[in-house]
Amino acid sequence: MKRPPAIDPQTHALFLDFDGTLVELVDDPDSVALARDRVERLQEMTDRLSGALAIVSGRRISDLDRFLSPLSFAAAGVHGLERRVRPDGETEFLMAPDALDPVRNALAPTLEENQRLSLEDKGTALVLHFRTAPDLADVARGVMERATRDRDDLVVMEGDNIVEVHPAGMDKGRALADFMTSAPFEGRIPVYLGDDTTDEFALQTVMDMGGVAVKVGTKDSVAGYRLANVADVHHWLDVCGI
Numbered sequence: 185m186k187r188p189p190a191i192d193p194q195t196h197a198l199f200l201d202f203d204g205t206l207v208e209l210v211d212d213p214d215s216v217a218l219a220r221d222r223v224e225r226l227q228e229m230t231d232r233l234s235g236a237l238a239i240v241s242g243r244r245i246s247d248l249d250r251f252l253s254p255l256s257f258a259a260a261g262v263h264g265l266e267r268r269v270r271p272d273g274e275t276e277f278l279m280a281p282d283a284l285d286p287v288r289n290a291l292a293p294t295l296e297e298n299q300r301l302s303l304e305d306k307g308t309a310l311v312l313h314f315r316t317a318p319d320l321a322d323v324a325r326g327v328m329e330r331a332t333r334d335r336d337d338l339v340v341m342e343g344d345n346i347v348e349v350h351p352a353g354m355d356k357g358r359a360l361a362d363f364m365t366s367a368p369f370e371g372r373i374p375v376y377l378g379d380d381t382t383d384e385f386a387l388q389t390v391m392d393m394g395g396v397a398v399k400v401g402t403k404d405s406v407a408g409y410r411l412a413n414v415a416d417v418h419h420w421l422d423v424c425g426i
């Protein structure tokens with residue numbers, strides 16, 4: 185496993201995935217937690233990078249704010265459909281949530297019949313969770329496929345024990361590329377840490393930009409560097425040079 189190189193706070197920008205990278209994966213999406221000293225370390229890194237640290241997540245930015253309080257940070261939420269370029273900036277919402285109303289309605293009977301499947305409604309994205317019901321994975325994939333048939337304006341993506349739908353046209357790679365066009369990120373070398381399939385878009389973008397792409401865990405990846413797990417990420421954050 186090739187470990188990532190040291191990072192220079194003057195020349196690099198740091199992009200961090202959330203679930204599976206900064207926090208351990210757990211059964212209940214609402215019960216993730218980050219220790220206070222880890223939040224303080226992220227604040228210290230944000231300050232040393234002059235704000236060029238962003239969380240890039242499938243989560244809503246409002247949820248990230250809740251989990252990471254009192255950290256002040258830039259963020260791409262819902263895979264880039266929500267965006268806050270500066271730590272103290274306003275959140276922009278790039279899509280309206282009503283595009284998903286027909287999908288919400290189409291999923292409802294299956295959720296009623298299969299109560300071990302759960303729905304996470306993020307407004308601009310809907311997620312079916314089957315971590316605690318792996319036998320229902322195909323039911324979840326099937327109903328999502330049927331609910332989105334003939335909808336070219338939507339994209340269905342699989343993550344870790346989830347199937348998710350949101351408006352097409354955005355992913356973590358495009359979100360990262362957008363960040364790199366404005367201050368405080370512009371002109372820096374991107375560094376990205378992520379564990380999941382949806383992070384591959386950003387890892388590829390970082391590779392294309394000559395940056396430092398770091399896969400967390402053992403899944404296949406385009407990334408050139410690896411960290412073993414969430415604990416290893418936090419160890420590396422402590423020694424990476426920022």
Ligand SMILES: O=P(O)(O)OC[C@H]1O[C@H](O[C@H]2O[C@H](CO)[C@@H](O)[C@H](O)[C@H]2O)[C@H](O)[C@@H](O)[C@@H]1O
Pocket residue numbers: 201202203204208209210211212213214216240241242243304311313315343344345346348380382
């Ligand atoms: O881009 P990320 O920050 O990695 O967010 C991706 C999804 O994370 C959450 O789901 C994942 O974490 C849950 C809590 O550990 C876990 O129960 C689930 O199985 C994982 O897929 C979140 O709930 C999703 O909305 C995010 O898209």
